[in-house]
Amino acid sequence: MSRAIIVRETGGPDVLKLEDRPALAPKVGQVIVRNEAIGLNFIDVYQRTGLYKENLPFTPGGEGAGIVSAVGEGVSEFKAGDRVLYSGGGAYADEVAVNADKVVKLPDDIGTDLAATLVTKGTTAQYLLFDTFAVKPGDTILVHAAAGGTGTLLVQWGAALGATVIALAGSEEKLAIAKANGATYAFNAREDGWPAKVREATGGRGVDVVYDGVGKATFEGSLDTLRPRGLMVSFGNASGPVTGVSLGMLQSRGSLYVTRPTGGAYVGARDAFRKSVAAVLDAVASGTIRPTISQRFRLDQVVDAHKALEGRETTGATILIP
Numbered sequence: 130m131s132r133a134i135i136v137r138e139t140g141g142p143d144v145l146k147l148e149d150r151p152a153l154a155p156k157v158g159q160v161i162v163r164n165e166a167i168g169l170n171f172i173d174v175y176q177r178t179g180l181y182k183e184n185l186p187f188t189p190g191g192e193g194a195g196i197v198s199a200v201g202e203g204v205s206e207f208k209a210g211d212r213v214l215y216s217g218g219g220a221y222a223d224e225v226a227v228n229a230d231k232v233v234k235l236p237d238d239i240g241t242d243l244a245a246t247l248v249t250k251g252t253t254a255q256y257l258l259f260d261t262f263a264v265k266p267g268d269t270i271l272v273h274a275a276a277g278g279t280g281t282l283l284v285q286w287g288a289a290l291g292a293t294v295i296a297l298a299g300s301e302e303k304l305a306i307a308k309a310n311g312a313t314y315a316f317n318a319r320e321d322g323w324p325a326k327v328r329e330a331t332g333g334r335g336v337d338v339v340y341d342g343v344g345k346a347t348f349e350g351s352l353d354t355l356r357p358r359g360l361m362v363s364f365g366n367a368s369g370p371v372t373g374v375s376l377g378m379l380q381s382r383g384s385l386y387v388t389r390p391t392g393g394a395y396v397g398a399r400d401a402f403r404k405s406v407a408a409v410l411d412a413v414a415s416g417t418i419r420p421t422i423s424q425r426f427r428l429d430q431v432v433d434a435h436k437a438l439e440g441r442e443t444t445g446a447t448i449l450i451p
């Protein structure tokens with residue numbers, strides 16, 4: 130037997146139920162990973178609430194790290210005992226069955242706890258900074274939720290690329306974290322007038338790109354910070370989905386561009402996924418990014434973990450421990 134978090138109806142954090150289930154056996158092309166740590170991401174909230182549709186019942190979670198316990202037919206790259214990280218659904222559990230194409234062996238010097246935070250947040254930061262908008266020295270970028278898991282990596286990596294990073298966060302503590310991570314400017318997103326402050330910090334020009342994982346509450350303000358023909362990257366919905374957008378909003382602000390990237394389109398394929406993970410692991414090894422685990426919850430405390438995440442009480446990365 131093993132344990133897993135099961136969602137049988139969408140709703141608030143209390144729909145997350147820990148249940149027993151039979152031990153997993155690998156299918157063709159699969160690897161069974163005994164989790165040592167599981168990454169917590171806002172996409173898990175979207176799935177739990179029904180914003181992102183999942184077939185009920187389901188087990189949330191899209192990333193983790195641990196030890197391979199079994200491999201299925203056709204898998205020769207991995208063996209029992211390998212330390213790995215992975216991307217795959219159903220991670221909120223003692224063990225998970227994952228497509229071998231989405232599994233990567235871990236370097237000896239990276240613990241499974243840290244590795245569990247690197248897949249979703251790390252690859253997201255990588256493709257946003259290198260592919261969605263290729264950040265180069267001299268660019269100015271605006272990062273929302275800059276003290277969160279993905280935001281922290283965007284600030285650190287963006288600064289390392291030679292960009293001027295302007296950070297937005299919701300408390301003085303979080304602003305201090307962003308500054309320590311390399312942000313040149315940091316403003317409180319819960320105070321009125323932050324778009325004007327951002328534009329003033331650029332000498333009136335506006336930023337080249339906005340990385341906004343907050344969504345509805347910040348979308349229009351973000352547009353107001355962009356230079357003519359700047360790029361608005363809306364990659365999350367922490368405050369709710371963006372609705373009611375007209376093309377005239379882009380025209381009147383200087384022929385702006387808007388994109389809504391997803392991991393599936395950027396790192397969904399095997400080679401793209403592994404290339405992105407390799408870049409993330411290299412950035413960790415070189416100290417270019419310095420991911421931190423600021424919150425740890427046991428798997429049976431997952432309700433508290435989701436409440437903390439939704440309440441914006443977290444900084445850095447959060448993991449679940451089986």
